[in-house]
Amino acid sequence: METFARLAHLPPHLFWMIVKVLVAFGLPMTLASLLTWVERRGSAMIQDRIGPNRAAIGPFRVLGLLHVAADGLKSFLKEDLVPPHANKALFWLAPILAFVPAMLGFAIIPFGQSFTQGGVTYHLSLLDPGNGMGMLLPLALGAVAVYGVLTAAWSSNNKWSILGGMRISAQMVSYEIAMSLAVLAVFMRAGGYDPHEIIANQFGAWNLCAQPLGFLVFVACMFAETNRLPFDFAEGESEIVAGYLTEFGSMKFALMYLSEYVHLITASALITTLYLGGWRVPMVPDPGPWLSIAAFLTKVVFVAWVFVWVRWTLPRFRYDQLMKAGWKLMLPLALLNLLLSAGWMLVHRAA
Amino acid sequence: MAVIVKQVELSWLDRTYLWPILKGMAITFRHFLKQLFTPTSKRFTIQYPEMKKELPQGYRGLHELKRHEDGSIKCVACFMCAEACPARCITIQAEEFGDLETTQGFQEKRPLVFQIDMLRCIFCGYCEEACPKDAIWLRSDYEISAYDRASMLFGKWDLMNTYAAVDGKARITEDPTPAVPHPPVES
Numbered sequence: 310m311e312t313f314a315r316l317a318h319l320p321p322h323l324f325w326m327i328v329k330v331l332v333a334f335g336l337p338m339t340l341a342s343l344l345t346w347v348e349r350r351g352s353a354m355i356q357d358r359i360g361p362n363r364a365a366i367g368p369f370r371v372l373g374l375l376h377v378a379a380d381g382l383k384s385f386l387k388e389d390l391v392p393p394h395a396n397k398a399l400f401w402l403a404p405i406l407a408f409v410p411a412m413l414g415f416a417i418i419p420f421g422q423s424f425t426q427g428g429v430t431y432h433l434s435l436l437d438p439g440n441g442m443g444m445l446l447p448l449a450l451g452a453v454a455v456y457g458v459l460t461a462a463w464s465s466n467n468k469w470s471i472l473g474g475m476r477i478s479a480q481m482v483s484y485e486i487a488m489s490l491a492v493l494a495v496f497m498r499a500g501g502y503d504p505h506e507i508i509a510n511q512f513g514a515w516n517l518c519a520q521p522l523g524f525l526v527f528v529a530c531m532f533a534e535t536n537r538l539p540f541d542f543a544e545g546e547s548e549i550v551a552g553y554l555t556e557f558g559s560m561k562f563a564l565m566y567l568s569e570y571v572h573l574i575t576a577s578a579l580i581t582t583l584y585l586g587g588w589r590v591p592m593v594p595d596p597g598p599w600l601s602i603a604a605f606l607t608k609v610v611f612v613a614w615v616f617v618w619v620r621w622t623l624p625r626f627r628y629d630q631l632m633k634a635g636w637k638l639m640l641p642l643a644l645l646n647l648l649l650s651a652g653w654m655l656v657h658r659a660a
Numbered sequence: 661m662a663v664i665v666k667q668v669e670l671s672w673l674d675r676t677y678l679w680p681i682l683k684g685m686a687i688t689f690r691h692f693l694k695q696l697f698t699p700t701s702k703r704f705t706i707q708y709p710e711m712k713k714e715l716p717q718g719y720r721g722l723h724e725l726k727r728h729e730d731g732s733i734k735c736v737a738c739f740m741c742a743e744a745c746p747a748r749c750i751t752i753q754a755e756e757f758g759d760l761e762t763t764q765g766f767q768e769k770r771p772l773v774f775q776i777d778m779l780r781c782i783f784c785g786y787c788e789e790a791c792p793k794d795a796i797w798l799r800s801d802y803e804i805s806a807y808d809r810a811s812m813l814f815g816k817w818d819l820m821n822t823y824a825a826v827d828g829k830a831r832i833t834e835d836p837t838p839a840v841p842h843p844p845v846e847s
């Protein structure tokens with residue numbers, strides 16, 4: 310590590326920080342754009358279709374992966390239209406407000422095991438442990454993500470946008486409570502809210518095994534937070550056109566769309582860290598940086614695939630069913646999970 | 661008529677909502693794997709320019725004007741097809757011909773112009789049914805397109821040669837028997 314740093318004429322900790330920033334920015338972006346491909350081809354395969362496979366450079370089609378590049382290029386070349394009755398400043402701000410919190414959530418996630426080299430410990434998360442924020446950061450940012458959606462809906466000055474924005478903000482806010490309560494049980498088990506502590510605590514048994522109920526509640530809430538089916542109330546062609554995205558076009562739309570997928574990647578990373586043991590490899594107590602990064606990526610990609618898989622399996626809920634499930638089912642279940650794990654800890658400590 | 665709606669009694673396992681989800685996901689995943697490991701040639705999707713659908717017998721595609729063995733057109737310019745055509749896309753202009761040396765007169769009729777506007781044609785096959793001589797056939801070619809409207813007007817020689825390559829016949833551009841020169845129009 311120090312050799313690389315010397316080659317770049319930078320002190321080792323600064324060099325390491327730059328590498329981490331690049332990774333923490335590049336990884337979700339890359340995975341998100343790949344996920345658009347996975348979603349299209351995967352859904353096609355699930356529905357016995359083939360999916361987009363025609364974009365090509367010369368004779369090379371590369372399994373339709375070039376559609377991702379073609380889409381990006383297309384959205385850059387499209388007319389950047391701001392509707393005349395929209396609130397222009399907010400309309401410009403909305404994609405940024407949607408995109409930035411989605412990206413920031415990844416900063417806290419450790420994507421590999423910390424390692425020591427030359428007497429210096431290198432942590433594989435953008436924010437080192439002991440920063441005082443821990444897993445509260447992604448939870449807080451999840452709450453901020455509502456503002457992106459709301460700003461987009463309000464600034465469009467369109468009744469469908471506002472209806473979609475209203476639905477989605479109500480949904481996100483009500484599911485946030487159950488989500489936070491589910492996470493609270495994890496914090497209690499780990500005795501702290503730092504992701505490094507939480508992963509260290511999952512040695513032997515993942516939180517999935519220790520708190521299956523909490524896992525279910527958290528995953529369901531993550532589906533609601535990322536606006537994925539069966540909770541995709543932001544859109545609805547037959548009712549509210551494209552919801553809060555109705556008036557958006559060109560790169561603004563692409564950014565909103567991409568932020569949804571980045572959000573999805575962050576959600577997968579959160580599920581991985583909180584419940585699937587983060588970078589831990591089963592049966593290997595000390596995997597080392599490379600194997601741990603591979604394990605983390607595998608888990609994140611798998612969870613992201615589950616998001617896609619569920620989307621093409623389940624029909625959506627009705628809006629009242631959604632709210633009912635959020636308040637009358639998820640919240641009591643999260644509370645029950647909290648009680649159970651508290652009771653378990655009490656018994657465990659007494660014994 | 662009263663319809664008795666069957667009330668399905670859900671088991672407690674089905675009422676958890678979680679177990680049916682897992683069952684559904686198993687179904688979709690089975691489809692995913694099946695489709696993933698099916699070779700392209702055996703999938704339902706026909707990848708059009710590379711693969712083509714096998715057309716059923718009696719498909720009504722591009723028309724052909726049939727010819728006799730000597731290369732003369734079967735059509736006798738009776739206008740039945742043009743009458744039958746609901747889209748009014750057939751234009752025929754008749755001319756007379758015959759072996760003038762033996763018959764000393766005008767005895768046969770054939771189209772001088774036989775034009776089908778492919779943009780108007782609805783490929784209903786009524787012309788084929790109306791034809792008393794089996795001279796017009798709708799056959800298997802469905803790739804009829806052009807960059808301008810004029811090219812979509814198929815004339816007599818286009819129509820006589822539409823399936824020449826498929827049937828292994830020679831392309832012809834001339835009737836074996838010359839037409840009778842029209843008598844000068846008396847004014």
